[in-house]
Amino acid sequence: MSQIRTRFAPSPTGYLHIGSLRTALFNYLWAKKNNGQFLLRIEDTDQARLVEGAQENLIKILQLFGLNFDNHEPMVQSTRTKIYQEFAQKLVAESKAYYCFCSSERLDDLRKTQTEKKLVPKYDGHCRNLSQEEVSAKLQAGEKAVIRFKMPENQTVEMHDEVYGDIKVKTEDLDDFVLLKSDNFPTYHLANIIDDHEMEISHVIRADEWLPSLPKHILLYEAFGWPQPTFVHLPLLLNPDRSKLSKRQGDVAVEDFVKKGYLKEAILNYVALLGWNPKDEREFFTLEELVANFSLEHINKTGAIFDIQKLNWFNSQYIRKVFYATADEVIYGKKIEPHTIEPGNLMIKLKNKNILELAQSFIPNDISLDLKNKIIKIFSSRLNNLAELAEVASFVWELPAYDKAMLIFKKSDLEKTKTGLNLTLELLNQTEEIAWQEENLKQLLSDLVAQNNLTAGDVFWPIRVSLSGREQSPSPTEILEVLGKEESLKRIQVAVDKLK
């Protein structure tokens, strides 16, 4: 059997769409699953829509996600215009295509009148039967021309797709589509077929939106006399209203998710499960595990809504399990084996440092690295994404104003609260810096509660509020450790003064 070769063929529009990431992923998975090759091709044949730096950006992101392509340099279509021109002319020579001199104004008018008459907009074949002499004369005169495919008449195109099965379309429903534009650049259809053939692509894995142009591609393969690759069309990613996933209804650029602190492992994991399933109930996968488990048979036909809530859940799972262990390792030097995510018993081999650095970047710069790490640790079970750190942990570097009434726990009263806070202040004052650790502080305060006939709510609650200015936060003892002795005592003193 010949080698499996897939390709990811984006057009460089400036950012990578989350749906494109999934397409790239599936191509990568199928290639790697079969010890084949995953190739990158840049489809930049639209001169009007060139975006500076888009190609570099694209490659950077693919590499970030570990979707490394096997060609040293991506194939770039704009460097191959000559080849496309020659192939287009070959089809003209064989009467399978023809020159068309219609102006875009004429074409626009045509479309307009057709639409008004409720007809299907379609090229009317105006230039289809021009004589050789007429064509040469116009060409000589320097008239602008495109090359159109000469659609065969009364034929049925039979196609096969790995996920959608057999599909038939009549050629009368198809148009004499353009192969070569008047700027001598190829259209998608032409370049795509030629490149896939020359790159020896075995499986064309692409989004569902291409299904309507599949018959054109089949016809082109037949016109050139080339063998067809296997086609695999992927169900679309959808907005919540079931339309094609678009910018208007939220983030779609992979960069945006990365910037917000969605871990690439979580993004990849979530996106892999959109339109594909492992057939069993596992849901945590590393890239390697996806490669091992991937299969075309388990690709669905139905579009899948991109559900940010589920992405949040995946991301928070990764953050919790990974960071808790990571922070422990970094702060306390604990030796931790490759981190295990419990649901699924998955071994996650993450570059801990990179993720830590990413998390640190969401905390103000003037905070020490050590403090940043401690903050990350205590908030790691409370985040949907790392960017939330900036807001949810802000009380650490800036105590918000709060009303003194908040200091009193709902089951407590003013007297008990005052007693609790004063005792706490006294106790903590006597506590050595060296004993200023969460476990120890917790023990000390618990003893204090027991010895003074108070409840936990009388003591722990007011400490929380005085330290954070909030009713919801990590446990008071965790905050104590994070803030350190000096700052903690200062804040508790403020609370005591408020209650006087």
Next chain:
RNA sequence: GGCCCUAUCGUCUAACGGUUAGGACGCCAGGUUCUCAUCCUGGUAAUCAGGGUUCGAUUCCCUGUAGGGUCACCA
């Protein structure tokens, strides 16, 4: 509008014609607890409709309905 595709809880999905239609997210409730989150337990909720085929349809076929994609010298 033409063509094409699709149809299981709100969402992602499982169920090679026979299951009390399973899991996950979300949501709700309870437990743990000084709060929130985590964690544990439980609950909620689905086969688009109508015809066939069959002893038996979520599953196969047809029709309808609904949704989507696509109809450029963009990809």
